[in-house]
Amino acid sequence: MKITIVAGARPNFMKIAPIIHAIEKKEGITYRLVHTGQHYNKNLSETFFTELNIPKPAVNLEVKSGSQATQTAAIMVAFEKDLEENKTDLVLVVGDVTSTMACAIVAKKAHVKVAHVEAGIRSGDLTMPEEINRMVTDSITDYFFTTSVSANKNLLKAGTPENRIFFVGNVMIDTLKKNLPLIKRPNFWDILHLKEKQFYVLTLHRPSNVDAKKDFSKLLQKIMDESDDTPVIFPVHPRTQNILNEANLNFENLHFVEPQGYLSFIYLIKNAKAVLTDSGGITEEASVLNIPCITFRNSTERPETCELGTNRLVGTDFKKIDRAFKDLKANNWNTYTEIPKWDGHTATRIVEIIANGYEQ
Template sequence: MKITLVAGARPNFMKIAPIIHAIEKNNAIHYRLVHTGQHYDTNLSGTFFKELNIPQPHSNLNVKSGSQAQQTAAIMIGFEKELNQNPTDLVLVVGDVTSTMACAIVAKKAHCKVAHVEAGIRSGDLHMPEEINRMVTDSITDYFFTTSETATTHLLKSGVPKNQLFFVGNVMIDTLYKNLPNLKKPEFWDQLQLKQKEYFVLTLHRPSNVDTLQSFSSLLKKIVSKSKGLPIIFPVHPRTQKLLSTANLTFENLHFVSPQGYLSFIYLIKHSKAVLTDSGGITEEASVLNIPCITFRDSTERPETCSLGTNKLVGKNFNDIDLAFDKLYENRWAEYQNIPKWDGKAAERIVEIIANLYGC
């Protein structure tokens, strides 16, 4: 059988990599990897092919930046040409980025079956573009591969037949476990004189946190005030760094660094005192690594990282932020408990199911 794998943004590559490795063990399945180009910075996507041991894409749509509508349209136009030139039996999309939704729509209109990896997760926040992408993708998907029982329940409640649902676990964790022996110390580690468990890792990108300079600056000032002078490592896009610098948002212990490759970023997380973020995927990695995680969001599509992991939602409530840091410094943070099927074998389950569905 022929399967087209779609990746477009940084998190997609961590999810696609173990699926490719599992497919390569089955001689009856032939895959084609399509990179939409949604993330085109080398540090956001280019280094991932080498680090995660996956081949260069068979096709790159090169859509690059633009508004949500512009990116969606460009991806759809490019992917329609891709499918016309390279027919396939199944289009597999992962995650919840613009590429996920756009390619799923094109595939269905081309009468191709669609499989969605990480289906069914919901934050309940329609202000998040990702939430809309998830809902649209799942409304037209044929095969749903879920990371948790909660996600499966969401889909069942929406009317998805049980025989199209497969609880397989988390492919992101497959990649994490496989690459733990290969982690690399970042180049700036010695220069900044970082010490294990004596620094924070910070990532912020949600519009609710970074769209206005006032909101962004007040949150940064609060984080710095609670850091007790420990280094805060903030991988940030150069444009954002320039904005922060011109706004005099510079602090002695806040270090802006360039976007990191996968192996060096996970190294940073693994050896940090805590992760401070508004990301979803990073809360998964921090939890499995048993690293405290303070999340500046009011909701999460990954509730298992709070109930069984190390994640604590604080939103932008300064009182909640204070309480979280107090708990951290008092060594009262929750320990990671095993999340069902987050065992490094999710991709194997996915490929086995697809092989059974298509008789190969």
């Protein structure tokens, strides 16, 4: 069996790594890795191949950035040509980035079966590009690999046949557990005189939080007011950097750093006092590492991180942000409870199902 695995953006690399490693141990399955080039900053793509021990991709489509429509179209055109030249039995897509949706559409129109890893998650927020990507991908997927019971319920509610839904767990946690012994201090640790549990990690990149300069500035000001004098480490996403350049923000304890490789970023999360974010995937990692997580969103596609993890949603509601920081400083925070099948063996389950012909 031949499988084409698609990756394009930072979160994808952590998801495909354990799947590739599981395939390499399984006879009768070969794979071809296609990198769409959706993220092209070195620390958002190339570094991950080295750190996670992933072979270089067979091809990089090098689509780079653009509007939603421009990027989607570029990926589809490039992937269609690649798929025509490299026949496959299955296209496996992961997560919810533009590459996920675009390549699923191309595969389906080419009459190639599609498997979606991390299928069924829903935030209910149609203003998020990722939510549209999830919905479109799942509407044409053949085999659904899910991370949670809530994802299963979402798919069943949408009419997905039960025998196509495979509750396997979370491949992100496979990668996290495997690489914890390898995490390393970032090179700015000593320069900034950071100490364990005495700094915050901040990530913001969602359009709803960062695209309006005035609102973004207000949110950042609120976060810094609540942080007191505690250092705040902000690895800046490329799209956020452009806005920051215009905002002219200056806080003594706010430190902008380059996008981090996986091993150094996990080191930061593991040793932080708390994580402040609008990312979904980071809430998973923070929860499993039992690090308090404040999320600047009103909804989440990963409710298990709030119910069993360490995540709390505050949106941009200043009263909720006040309460969250008050509880954080008083050590009044939920601790991690084991989430079903987030055990480090998800990729093995996925590959076994594929090898057995997708039958439950």
